[in-house]
Amino acid sequence: MKENYHTHTFRCGHATGSEEEMILGAMEGGFTTLGMSCHIPLPNFRKHLLRGVPYLSSFDNAKTLFRWFCFNGLGTRMPYPSKKEHLSIIKELKEKYKDQITIYQGFEAEYFEEYLDYYQSLLDNQEVDYLILGNHFHKICCDACYNGFALDKEGIENYGKDACLAMETGLYSYFCHPDLFMAETVEFDETCVQITRDICTCAIKNNIPLEINEGGFRRGIKKIGNQTRLPYPHDEFWKIVGEMGAPVVLGLDSHNPNEFSKKEVADLENYAKKMNLTVIPSFEFKKGKKKDC
Ligand SMILES: [Zn+2]
Numbered sequence: 001m002k003e004n005y006h007t008h009t010f011r012c013g014h015a016t017g018s019e020e021e022m023i024l025g026a027m028e029g030g031f032t033t034l035g036m037s038c039h040i041p042l043p044n045f046r047k048h049l050l051r052g053v054p055y056l057s058s059f060d061n062a063k064t065l066f067r068w069f070c071f072n073g074l075g076t077r078m079p080y081p082s083k084k085e086h087l088s089i090i091k092e093l094k095e096k097y098k099d100q101i102t103i104y105q106g107f108e109a110e111y112f113e114e115y116l117d118y119y120q121s122l123l124d125n126q127e128v129d130y131l132i133l134g135n136h137f138h139k140i141c142c143d144a145c146y147n148g149f150a151l152d153k154e155g156i157e158n159y160g161k162d163a164c165l166a167m168e169t170g171l172y173s174y175f176c177h178p179d180l181f182m183a184e185t186v187e188f189d190e191t192c193v194q195i196t197r198d199i200c201t202c203a204i205k206n207n208i209p210l211e212i213n214e215g216g217f218r219r220g221i222k223k224i225g226n227q228t229r230l231p232y233p234h235d236e237f238w239k240i241v242g243e244m245g246a247p248v249v250l251g252l253d254s255h256n257p258n259e260f261s262k263k264e265v266a267d268l269e270n271y272a273k274k275m276n277l278t279v280i281p282s283f284e285f286k287k288g289k290k291k292d293c
């Protein structure tokens with residue numbers, strides 16, 4: 001593994017490491033290509049957050065929403081006013097290190113319908129080279145809509161629907177941690193099997209690779225219901241991916257300059273081998289819908 005397209009910086013508020021520190025970390029880890037993919041900065045984000053107020057179901061939910069509102073998303077994503085500086089720093093660093101490493105500008109983005117035109121404009125204006133799908137939330141960025149918590153049938157179905165709708169847009173070059181819905185969901189039941197099959201069908205049809213994500217290994221083995229396992233990757237999900245032959249990529253999801261280690265690369269490569277998955281050597285950057293002339 002010499003390429004990694006899933007890299008965060010301190011600008012998301014939950015990662016450490018500047019743009020340059022992450023690039024140096026990747027070079028030290030022996031990487032020759034690096035894609036920068038902070039959680040996407042969203043314009044008018046406070047207005048978006050307010051749409052989550054009716055969904056608040058606990059004091060903790062309210063506290064998180066209030067914090068994100070105060071800091072314009074910091075903690076969960078890059079605040080919109082930081083975007084300009086981030087893009088210009090990456091441009092400079094791309095030039096500075098061009099003989100040592102190839103750098104691409106990307107963002108990790110949810111499927112939020114209200115922002116699809118914005119995503120398209122980032123690709124059209126060449127502000128970014130690519131976007132990757134991080135299906136963290138259903139419709140609204142708030143804890144009550146977080147797909148990494150235990151989901152009920154409706155939550156799992158929404159996860160599957162959002163993923164397929166997103167893949168149909170042509171905006172996303174690959175799908176990060178597609179098994180996030182199993183992070184705290186206990187049983188991989190019929191609904192889970194069905195949405196996994198739907199995700200694979202959609203990924204094959206649109207030629208969108210599914211990512212085995214290192215973030216789950218980093219979080220470590222936990223007790224989930226009566227099971228002791230990693231939050232992700234989830235074996236039953238990847239078994240179906242292997243059977244259906246959907247394309248697969250590896251992603252470090254680095255949140256710190258040390259997260260390009262040999263051990264982490266081995267986690268991903270060994271998992272792919274164990275599950276008999278074929279990792280594709282490269283993938284294309286999707287550019288969304290072509291503009292009419
Ligand atoms: Zn993510």
Ligand SMILES: [Zn+2]
Binds near residue numbers: 006
């Ligand atoms: Zn990420």
